[in-house]
Amino acid sequence: MARYVKISCLTAPQLRVPPETGLEDTVVRMIAFWERQLEQVLPDRPDLIVLPECCDRPEKSGYTAERMKEYYRYRGNRIRDFFARVAAERNCWIAYSAVRELEDGTFRNSTQLLDRSGSVAGIYNKNHLVEGERTNGGMLYGKDAPIFETEFGRVACAICFDLNFDDLRLRYAAQKPDLILFSSAYHGGLMQQYWAYSCRAFFAGSIYTHATSSIISPVGEVIATSTNYYHYVTRTVNLDSVVIHIDYNEAHFRKIKNKYGTKVTIHDPGLLGSVLLSSETDEFTALDIIREFGLIPLDDYWERANAHRCAPGNMEP
Template sequence: MARYVKISCLSAPQLRVDPQTDLEETVERMIRYWETQLEQVLPDQPDLIVLPECCDRPESSGYPLERRTAYYRHRGDRIRDYFAGVAASHSCYIAYSAIRELPDGSFRNSTQLLDRQGNVAGVYNKNHLVESERTKADMLYGKDASVFQTDFGTVACAICFDLNFDRLREQYVRQRPDLILFSSAYHGGLMQQYWAYSCRAHFAGSVYTHAPSSILSPVGEIIATSTNYYHYVTSTVNLDCAVIHIDYNGAHFRRMKNKYGDKIRIHDPGLLGSVLLSSETDEFTVNELIREFGLEQLDDYWQRALEHRCASGNLEE
C-alpha cells in the first residue's frame, strides 16, 4: 500500500551575528532568519522538513565559544518551540538539530523530531562527536540510537561525524528504519549512498550550503538534490518498498507487471544487481506482493547464500 511522504531538506547557512549583539536580539534575529528560510519550502506542504546540524547556532568563525554557550543558555528551548509552532500550524514533522543544555549543565548535539502537533516525538543525541565538541564545548557523547515512529513510517537519525562509524550504521541495519534523517555540516560523499543501501532505507540529508542537501533511495540513488542556485530540495518518496535481488526473482518480474501494470514499480538502478520494488496502489502492500509471487528479499538472499557456503561439503578443506 503506497506510503507517500513529501520531504524538504534545507541547506541554509548559519546566520552571521556580531558577538556583541544582545542575546535576546540574537534569538529574535535567528527566529526571523528561519522564518525566511522556511518560506522556501512551506508552500509545497511537506510532511517532513529536515534542518542542518546546529541550525540555530550563530556562524561560529566569528562567534567565540564562551559567547555561544551564553547564547544557548539564554535561548533555552525558545527556538525549538518556534519550530514546534510551525510544525503544528503546517501539520508537518520537523527534524530540528541544535545544541541543547541538559538539567545537569552538560550539553548534547541533538536532533529533536517534532511531530505534526508540535510535540517532541523523539530525541537523538549525536553518538560520535568530533573530539573538540567534548574537550572544548563540554558536550557528552550520546549512547542510544532509537528508531522513532511517525504516521508515515519509522525514522532514524544521524548527525555529521556519525556517518563515519559502522557501529551506529549497523544498529540501524538491525532496526530497519524506513527513513534516515541526516543533519550535518559535512556531506559524507559516498557514505550517504552506502548508508541508504546498507540500511535499505530512504535517506534525507540536510547539509550547509557548501554541499548539496539530497534525498536518496534505498538503492543509493539520488532522487532529488539542492543546487548552487537553490539551497533547498523537496521531493515525494514512497516508503512502501523493498530491495529485491534479480537472482531467482527476476523471472517473476514480467508476470508481476502483466498483472498489476502501473500499480507496482520495479526500478533498476543499474550495476547493482538489485531493484527497488514498490506498491503504487492502496490495494496491496509491497510485502503482500512479495508473498504473492514468492519473492526473496535481499537480506534473506544474503543469509541463504552464507548458509549454503557453510553447509556440509560445500567449503574447501
C-alpha cells in the same frame, strides 16, 4: 499500501551575528532568519522538513566557547518552540538539529523530531562527536540509536560525523528503518548512498550551503538534490518499498507487471544487481507482493548465500 511522504531538505548557511550582539537580539534575528528560509519550502506543503546540524547556532567566528554557551542558555527552547509552532500550523514534521542543555548542565548535539502537533516525538543525541565538541564545547557523546515511529514509517537520525562509523550504521540496519534523517555540516559523499543501501532505507540529508542536500533511495540512488542556485530540495517518496536482488526474483517480474501494471513499480538503478519494488496502490503492500510471488528480500538472500557457503562439503578444506 503506498506510503507517500513529501520531504523537504532545507539548507542554509549559519547566520552571521557578531558575538557582542545582545543575546535577545541574536535570538530574534535567528527566528527571523529561519522564517525566511522556511518560506522557500512551505508552499509545497511538505510532510517533513529536515534542517542542517546546529541550525540555530550563530556562525562561530569570534565566539568563545563560553559566549556560545551563554547563547545556548539564553536561547533555551525558544527557537525549538518556534519550529514547533510552524509544525503545528503547517501540519508537518520537522527534524530540528541543535545543541541543547540538559537539566544537569551538560550539553548534547541533538536532533529533536517535532510531530504535526508540534510535540517532541523523539530525540537523537549525536553518538560520534568530533573531539572538539567534547573538549571545547562541553558536550557528551550520545549512546542510543533510537527508531521513531511516525504515521508514514520508521525513522532514524544521524548527525554529521556519525556517518563515518559502522557501529551506528549497523545498529540501524538491524532495526530496519524506512527513512534516515541526516543533519550535518559535512556532506559525506558516497557514505550517504552507502548508508541508504546498507540500511535499505530512504535517506534525507540537509547540509550547509557549501554542499548539496540530497534525497536518496534504498538502492543508493540520488533521486533529488538542492543546487548552487536553490538551497533546498523537495521530493515525494514512497516508503512502501522493498529491496530485492535480481537473482531468483527476476523470473517473476513480468508476471507481476502483467497482473498489477502501474500498481507496482520495479525500479532498477543499474549495475547493483538489486531493484526496488514498490506498491503504488492502497490495495496491497510491497510485502504482500513478496509473499504472493515467493520473492526473496535482499537480506534474506544474503543469509541464504552465506548459509550455502557454510553448508557441509561446500567450502574448501
